[in-house]
Amino acid sequence: MQWSVPHPYTGGDVGPVPVQGGLLYTKFWIDDQSMVHSQIWLQARPRGDGAALTPRDVNCVQPTVSPDQRSIAMVCTRGQTQSAELDIATYDAGNTSLGTMTTLVKGELVASPAFSPDGKAIAYLAPVTTGGAFQLWTVGTSGNPGPRAFTTSLGLDSSSAPVWVAN
Secondary structure: OOOOOOOOOOOOOEEEEEOEEEEEEEEEOOOOOOOOOEEEEEOOOOOOOEEEEEEEHHHHEEEEEOOOOOOEEEEEEOOOOOOOEEHHHHHHHOOEEOOOOOEEEEEEEEEEEEEEEEEEEEEEEEEEOOOOEEEEEEEEEEOOOOOOEOOOOOOOOOOOOOOOOOO
């Protein structure tokens, strides 16, 4: 069943994530200068109007939801073409809104965030060195502890989010 109506020529709406209140996903649109932009949207029901959760100028993709569904992490470029940041915001399903966005990692080529089972950390992928292959990193959801690389010489697929496994 189709839930959203994508803008033409953008590649479609991608990355659906089920949440209380519907589906989160990345919606792409094209501005008057033919530039493609992205926002995190919430769709409450199939083919409904949907609601933008992030501002147009922030360009966010790859939403992931904390286990308690009270926070959303996402990758945002804020107009940058060679770097991105990992942002987190509180999520209120009742108001279908996000709280203030907080940057956890900035100035990196961040991709594919995933919350830990307890919601206290986020795993993500990013190169260790400029131009290097993607590696596995973690960062605390409050920014503490700061970013920490777990691998340095792998070549991970940046479009596949890490998966946490309990011991």
